[in-house]
Amino acid sequence: MSDWIDVCATDDIEEEDVIRFDHGARSFAIYHSPEGEFFATDGLCTHEQVHLADGLVMDHIIECPKHNGQFNYTTGKATRLPACDHLGTYPVRVEGDRVQIQLSE
Amino acid sequence: MTPGIVIAGAGYCGVCAARAAREAGYDGQITVIGDDPEWPYERPPLSKWDGVAPRLQPIFAEDWYAGNNVDLRRGIRVTGIDRAARTVALGTGEVLQYAHLLLATGASPRRLHANAVPGARPSYLRSYSDAQMLAQGISAGADVLIIGGGFIGLELAATLAARKAFVHVVEAQDRILARAVPSDISKMVLDLHLDRGVTVHTGTAVDAINNGVAFLSSGQSVRAEHVIVGIGSVPNTDLAVDAGLRADNGISVNERFVTQDPDIFAAGDCCNVPIAGAGRARFESWQVAGDQGRFAGQVMAGARPDPLSPPWFWSDQFGHSLQVVGQPSMGTQTVLRRLPQGGMIAIETRADGQIAYAAGFAPGNAVGRDIKIIQRLMDGGVVADPTLLSDPDTPLKAILKRR
Ligand SMILES: Cc1cc2nc3c(=O)[nH]c(=O)nc-3n(C[C@H](O)[C@H](O)[C@H](O)COP(=O)(O)OP(=O)(O)OC[C@H]3O[C@@H](n4cnc5c(N)ncnc54)[C@H](O)[C@@H]3O)c2cc1C
Ligand code: FES
Numbered sequence: 001m002s003d004w005i006d007v008c009a010t011d012d013i014e015e016e017d018v019i020r021f022d023h024g025a026r027s028f029a030i031y032h033s034p035e036g037e038f039f040a041t042d043g044l045c046t047h048e049q050v051h052l053a054d055g056l057v058m059d060h061i062i063e064c065p066k067h068n069g070q071f072n073y074t075t076g077k078a079t080r081l082p083a084c085d086h087l088g089t090y091p092v093r094v095e096g097d098r099v100q101i102q103l104s105e
Numbered sequence: 106m107t108p109g110i111v112i113a114g115a116g117y118c119g120v121c122a123a124r125a126a127r128e129a130g131y132d133g134q135i136t137v138i139g140d141d142p143e144w145p146y147e148r149p150p151l152s153k154w155d156g157v158a159p160r161l162q163p164i165f166a167e168d169w170y171a172g173n174n175v176d177l178r179r180g181i182r183v184t185g186i187d188r189a190a191r192t193v194a195l196g197t198g199e200v201l202q203y204a205h206l207l208l209a210t211g212a213s214p215r216r217l218h219a220n221a222v223p224g225a226r227p228s229y230l231r232s233y234s235d236a237q238m239l240a241q242g243i244s245a246g247a248d249v250l251i252i253g254g255g256f257i258g259l260e261l262a263a264t265l266a267a268r269k270a271f272v273h274v275v276e277a278q279d280r281i282l283a284r285a286v287p288s289d290i291s292k293m294v295l296d297l298h299l300d301r302g303v304t305v306h307t308g309t310a311v312d313a314i315n316n317g318v319a320f321l322s323s324g325q326s327v328r329a330e331h332v333i334v335g336i337g338s339v340p341n342t343d344l345a346v347d348a349g350l351r352a353d354n355g356i357s358v359n360e361r362f363v364t365q366d367p368d369i370f371a372a373g374d375c376c377n378v379p380i381a382g383a384g385r386a387r388f389e390s391w392q393v394a395g396d397q398g399r400f401a402g403q404v405m406a407g408a409r410p411d412p413l414s415p416p417w418f419w420s421d422q423f424g425h426s427l428q429v430v431g432q433p434s435m436g437t438q439t440v441l442r443r444l445p446q447g448g449m450i451a452i453e454t455r456a457d458g459q460i461a462y463a464a465g466f467a468p469g470n471a472v473g474r475d476i477k478i479i480q481r482l483m484d485g486g487v488v489a490d491p492t493l494l495s496d497p498d499t500p501l502k503a504i505l506k507r508r
Contacts, residue, residue, distance in 0.1 A: 054470045056477040056502075065473025066426070067419065068392065081121065081395055082147075084165060 004093065004100040011097070013038070018062060018073075020053035023103065028090065029053050030099065031073045033060060038092045039073050040101045046078065046085035106134060108202035110405050111193055112209055113183040113344060115139025116148070117391060118373025118398035119209035120164050123175045125402030135175045136201060138193075142180035143233055149391055151236040152260035153421045157268060159236035186348040188366055205368055205405040208345055208356055209398060212338035212374040212389065217252070224314035227334040230257060243331050245269035250319050250329035252311055254281035256420045258335035259294065262303045263422040272303045273319075273327045279308045285418075286429065286464040287439060287451045293466050294422065301423050338389055340375045353377060355387035361410070362401040370405060372397035383432060390418040415483050417476075424468060428476040431462035431483060440495045446471040452479065452495075458488035475501050 007021050013032040020043060021028045027043035029052040043051050045064040054065040062073045069083030076087040091102040110126055112119045115137050123135050139145065147162040154160065170177040182196040192200050214229035228239060239261075243249060247270045251258045254276030262272045274281070281298075282291045298305055310322040319329035342352035350364045351357040355377030358364055362372045373394035377387045388394070393416050403410040420427040425448070433453070442450040448467020455461045463479045465472030478501040482489060485505075493499045 050470060054473055056474045058481075063477055065470040065477070068417065068477065081124075081399075082164070084169075 002102050002104040004095075004102050007040075007092075007099045007101055009097050010038075010094060010099055013099070016057050016059070018053050018055065018057050020051060021101070026103075027051065028101065029062065029073070030092070030101070031057060031062065033074070038094060038099050040090040040092045041071065041073050041076055041087040045069055045083060046087060047083045052087075108191065108204045109134030109136070110205045110207065110402075111201055111203035112137040112207045113193065114209035114211055114341075114373070114375070115141065115145045115177060115179065116209060116211045116373065116394065117145075117164060118211070118375075118394040119207065120145045121395040121398035122207050122209060122372065122402035122405070124165070124169075124173070125399040126406040127173045127175065129403050129406040129408035131406035131408075133204070136178065137170075137175060138178045138181050138183050138195060138201075140180065140182040140196075141232060144179065145177070146233060147391075148231070149419075151233060152230060152257050152264060154236075154240070154264045154268075158240045159233065161233055183344060186344060186369070188348055188369070191368060203368070205370065207398075207401055207405065208364075208369065208371040208375060209373045209394075210341035210344060210375045211394075212340045214334065215337045215339050217334055217336070222252070222311045222314060225311070225332050225334075227252065227332040229334055230261065231338075239331075239333070243268070243270055247271070248317070248328035248330040249273070250275065250311070250314075250327065250332045251335060252332065253335040253337070254278070254283075254305065254307065255335055255337060256282070256285065258333070259298065259422055260420060261333060261335065262298060263301070266298075266301055266303050267423070271328070273306065273329070274298070274303060275306045275309050275311055275319075275321060277308070277310055281305060281307065285433065286427070286466075287433070287453070289439075289441060289449065289451050290427070290464045290466050293449060294425075294427065297423055297425060338374065340377070340387060342375060345369075345371060345375075357385075361404055362397060363404075370401045372401040380432070386432070388416055390416055392417045415480055417480065425466060426470055426472060427464065427466045428472050429462075429464045430476055430480045431460070433462050433464070438491065440491045442475070442495050443497055444471055444475070445497055448472060450475055450479075454489075454491065454494075459483070459486055460489065460494075478502055478505050481505055 016034045018031045021030050029043045031039040047069045050066040056063045063070045070080035076089040145164045150160045183193050185194040249270045249272045251274045266272045280291045312320045320326050340355040345356040356371035358371050358376050362370045400410045418429045438454050440452050450465035453462040460483050
């Protein structure tokens, strides 16, 4: 089973920016791309346990605030050291003016 | 077998070089020889313990090496280079041919001069085994004297104070971190240490140590059951010098990290490299070591190297982080940007208005994003209005986007 979970309003995240979203014990990073699309990844960097919502979004890349590891947030792929492991990604949809993510159990 | 790339030193620089060469499509032999017995690990956590002990954090997963056909020899030293034969000798007696040799031998802690502090039997920190010895030797309630108010000394002070040790830091200069950050930032770091119970003696030397008591030049004496020295590092240049290569505060290389010998490269903490318009420098920074290794790896692989990033450095103390980008004292004007979450960034601009350097210090990771934007402003040579840079209500990203 998987559910669509309400995250925020579409204008709560500026374009080319990221916010933190916590759900239960899990934490996510939700992105608004320069093209106006929304994406979701695991919230914590795979290098050390640092939240990516404090990082810098440039184009489709999120740069970790701590040691500058980079990920493509549309695919989760680690694109720059010291990050080696990829991030999990989650489906996102926009319903009206709400951003929702789909989490599997 | 056709000789390939041989890398002496399995620190961050060496393994990043191996990885970059493979990622650039190099399909020859890559051998990395490191005298440390552990799998290549991150050095920065050695002074920033999460709890009571240092963490051994591997740089890459152990299966990365074999999976990418990189022959990693752990616990083995390179003992000599024969440039005419293009070989290196190993501590095991083996001799290896190379087509390209990268010296990524790093640095060692600078030692106190013999008799500089009579009675001192200090510890130093560079390797995981050094860190383990400190963790085993120093318990809660211990009296620790740290000589040197640089990054390693202060990080250890914070780490040990958090473990309930009584810590004194003695620094010869009149402020801590004097070489690395502007005075406004060093004052913030100092205040944090004082607030957390570390005693800091600036403008002070240790005259002698006797029976667990240190006698300071100020006339004070303090208990010093354990003495740790963090007064900088010296580059490991012996291999290069013995092979007739030039070294002056680091193995001399050109802007492509090539030594006088076109087949021998040097990168990371062990090298001294020209920097655009500003003479030469030896860096002691995790990211710079990886970046230089990456660059050398791409060149050795015959690929076109991606440009180097501006030098960047970070430090963690008492849950605060400090980040520095660029080279200090190249700027002519300093603007201060106070962060809404607390903390501050000092930004130095040159006569032409471009940013030369910035250092930020704040709780958590609050400085990270702004420092990364400043790095991009530097990369792009952007001339930014100082009043905007200092205005906390003007997001730096807006300045970046406006150019
Ligand atoms: C405790 C500590 C904390 C640090 N914290 C930070 C930080 O927070 N931020 C930051 O930016 N930087 C930090 N640094 C600096 C950073 O770790 C170094 O800049 C970086 O490790 C340099 O990498 P390197 O590969 O050039 O050299 P090294 O890491 O020194 O690696 C060189 C390796 O080569 C080996 N070697 C030397 N000679 C030989 C030989 N002849 N044969 C075989 N092997 C050899 C050495 O034993 C070593 O393992 C810290 C350093 C220390 C010691
Ligand atoms: S925690 Fe993200 S790069 Fe280190």
